[in-house]
Amino acid sequence: MLSKHELATKSNICTFISEHSDNDMSEEQPDTDKKTFRLLGILDVENVPCARESLLFGAGGALAAGLLHFLVTSRVRRSYDVGFAGFFVTTLGSWFYCRINNAKLRVQERVIQHGLRNKVVYQGTSLDPTQKPPTEPGAETRCPGLLTQPCWSFPGPFRPDMCLFNYESEEQKDFTDDMDSGLCV
């Protein structure tokens, strides 16, 4: 085991990289630290995905519900209560809707990143999915469902086990076509 003294003269990997790169790592980055606005001191509406949109929708829902109730009943205090309930429900609903879509986007991002890495590795090799291998007549070459052809996320020739999903609706087909369009060429 190397002692501290023996290793004292060895360069860190960062120094190793900096010696082989053009970037000057000793320059200080400009200070980008700025205080973000936090609602009630806890909720960072600027940086939390979906927070700003949910709260704006909630505010709109509160205004709409409270105003409508007042116009119908002319009861002020109860209208405030209804308005707050509208804020609560609208914020929660738009929050969950936005977060679910956000989660789907993140899954897509990971699939695309994985596919791009595979493209760098497998393009031009025997596992290149865009090269059409010789097939027997009548052999299955396409998935009936989600994957219209082998994708960079799944390098290699067509395999039936790639066909994980089948379209259940036209909306799903549109959604998955968008996902495939940038990747499966």
Next chain:
Amino acid sequence: MAHPSQLGFQDAASPVMEELLHFHDHALMIVFLISTLVLYIIVAMVSTKLTNMYILDSQEIEIIWTVLPAIILILIALPSLRILYLMDEINNPHLSVKAIGHQWYWSYEYTDYQEIAFDSYMIPTQDLAPGQFRLLEVDHRMVVPTEAPVRVLVTAEDVLHSWAVPALGVKMDAVPGRLNQTAFIASRPGVFYGQCSEICGANHSFMPIVVEAVPLMYFQDWSTLMLEDA
């Protein structure tokens, strides 16, 4: 690393930490809504002109304030348990590193193929180079490859320590006589700082952890360099 007066989490450098960030946002929004509800009720109670000294019970509101918290707890618990089990998954690590806590430094051993072992001491404040971080820099960093599952086996030689790197979403107690296992995947290259997270004596605050994630090519070069000097 953290910047001065930071309240929130550091940017995630691993998939698990990303999930933790998203769960934190989810839980925080629920907390925010409950806080606004409570504030509104307080204001309404304080400003009302209604008084009734003879209310004994009300089944409807009792049902509401029992069922609603139960639903909220389920909404919080389900993603929480998902992440809990996700954190326990360790699938085919590419590299195993032993992190051993001492008073007051860490030592790291890479023994998968040949033995690389070194100590990691904090750089004293007077020895810092311009641009380095006080109480966070070490003389020898733990270098790992990016995009590779890394298993860390944590133990201690003397007293309790804890190996923690917030940006990677890992924290594991170092217990003498016990081997604890954790794992992470560094999604991007970078330098990630942590500090000992279990009180271990006078210099507990002065035994930081620095993980340097580099592309595999550079990791290979680094390990070759370390082996040549051994």
